[in-house]
Amino acid sequence: MSTAKKLVAAASSLLDSGGENAVTLRAVAQAVGVSYNAPYKHFESRKSLLAAVIAEDFLMLSDAFRNLRESTAAPIDKLRCALKVFADFGQEKPARYRLMANHDGHGDSVEEAAFSTFVEFAAIVEECRVAADLPDVSGTNLAGLIFATLHGLISLDANARLKPEKGLTSIGESMDLLLGLLRPSK
Amino acid sequence: MSTAKKLVAAASSLLDSGGENAVTLRAVAQAVGVSYNAPYKHFESRKSLLAAVIAEDFLMLSDAFRNLRESTAAPIDKLRCALKVFADFGQEKPARYRLMANHDGHGDSVEEAAFSTFVEFAAIVEECRVAADLPDVSGTNLAGLIFATLHGLISLDANARLKPEKGLTSIGESMDLLLGLLRPSK
DNA sequence: ACCTGAACACCGTTCAAGT
DNA sequence: ACCTGAACACCGTTCAAGT
Numbered sequence: 330m331s332t333a334k335k336l337v338a339a340a341s342s343l344l345d346s347g348g349e350n351a352v353t354l355r356a357v358a359q360a361v362g363v364s365y366n367a368p369y370k371h372f373e374s375r376k377s378l379l380a381a382v383i384a385e386d387f388l389m390l391s392d393a394f395r396n397l398r399e400s401t402a403a404p405i406d407k408l409r410c411a412l413k414v415f416a417d418f419g420q421e422k423p424a425r426y427r428l429m430a431n432h433d434g435h436g437d438s439v440e441e442a443a444f445s446t447f448v449e450f451a452a453i454v455e456e457c458r459v460a461a462d463l464p465d466v467s468g469t470n471l472a473g474l475i476f477a478t479l480h481g482l483i484s485l486d487a488n489a490r491l492k493p494e495k496g497l498t499s500i501g502e503s504m505d506l507l508l509g510l511l512r513p514s515k
Numbered sequence: 516m517s518t519a520k521k522l523v524a525a526a527s528s529l530l531d532s533g534g535e536n537a538v539t540l541r542a543v544a545q546a547v548g549v550s551y552n553a554p555y556k557h558f559e560s561r562k563s564l565l566a567a568v569i570a571e572d573f574l575m576l577s578d579a580f581r582n583l584r585e586s587t588a589a590p591i592d593k594l595r596c597a598l599k600v601f602a603d604f605g606q607e608k609p610a611r612y613r614l615m616a617n618h619d620g621h622g623d624s625v626e627e628a629a630f631s632t633f634v635e636f637a638a639i640v641e642e643c644r645v646a647a648d649l650p651d652v653s654g655t656n657l658a659g660l661i662f663a664t665l666h667g668l669i670s671l672d673a674n675a676r677l678k679p680e681k682g683l684t685s686i687g688e689s690m691d692l693l694l695g696l697l698r699p700s701k
Numbered sequence: 702a703c704c705t706g707a708a709c710a711c712c713g714t715t716c717a718a719g720t
Numbered sequence: 721a722c723c724t725g726a727a728c729a730c731c732g733t734t735c736a737a738g739t
Binding site: 332363364365366367370371 | 723
């Protein structure tokens with residue numbers, strides 16, 4: 330395993346265990362066993378090391394969505410499953426999720442990875458539309474709306490703002506409400 | 516104007532002009548004209564100064580929503596207007612919005628201010644439901660869902676992720692799509 | 702009560718060397 | 721090529737004084 334990959338893995342791990350503030354280049358370097366500025370030999374800056382973490386996670390989600398899409402499940406089940414994969418990631422790795430959500434300015438490779446994740450998601454939504462599980466509006470518009478809602482819910486959840494008084498009990502329940510309301514009546 | 520209030524105003528201003536990283540206690544103090552650790556005489560820490568900024572903004576939005584609710588406009592217009600107020604705030608003051616979105620752990624006064632903002636918003640949504648502009652599901656659940664969607668869109672927009680290829684052209688357009696799809700067919 | 706300035710323990714980053 | 725350690729310019733925070 331190359332030093333660069335070890336640094337990315339260490340940064341991810343620190344992100345999960347202590348949040349973004351715990352990811353200092355000194356801590357990352359120490360976790361890998363190199364001197365405190367060895368990271369600069371592999372990444373331009375702390376930001377670009379974090380960019381590598383973000384891109385890796387987007388590609389992982391992208392792969393998960395593609396596998397789902399290529400499975401034989403019913404379209405609506407693929408969608409539900411994709412929503413769950415995304416929501417689970419957000420809940421289990423909140424610090425990484427937050428970085429991904431605020432990835433602006435982290436470079437083109439992150440941008441591309443984020444886009445490919447969305448493309449896979451949108452393809453599943455399109456399958457649902459074709460199967461008449463969702464209303465007949467332009468696929469990407471609908472995918473964008475569902476994606477934004479899911480992202481909003483995950484973000485609220487990550488801040489402990491999903492409370493019954495706020496009309497939000499869980500991500501899954503709220504997404505079910507949305508999909509139920511969107512389902513064409515015909 | 517008390518020093519404490521001046522510090523909050525300076526922090527807000529720095530937040531708008533340079534983002535969260537620009538809000539160092541040294542910069543805030545200098546903007547107010549006091550020594551670099553005078554803020555500690557008014558706030559426990561940098562975090563609690565930021566908490567004051569967050570709470571102030573939530574209360575401002577809460578007031579705006581209450582004024583809207585007490586106006587004589589049609590329920591659906593009140594809702595559209597509330598959505599616009601919130602979206603405009605998110606677009607014009609992205610750094611402040613991001614802090615509000617990630618307000619977890621900033622203390623009870625922030626929590627309360629955030630909750631009162633939601634309560635006002637939910638009241639407007641409830642008016643729409645009563646007027647049959649929205650489907651007949653429990654008011655706060657619906658309010659929570661609409662709020663999460665709006666928040667998701669603002670968050671995506673703040674990260675330059677509202678692109679036509681992603682099915683998201685603008686916050687307003689996407690919210691119109693949602694409200695249109697939610698409108699009961701009856 | 703309110704403020705000041707030195708001091709401390711961190712950071713990210715740069716630079717000149719080392720193998 | 722890859723790594724190291726001193727050094728710099730910042731931070732948040734604490735503390736002992738000052739008015």
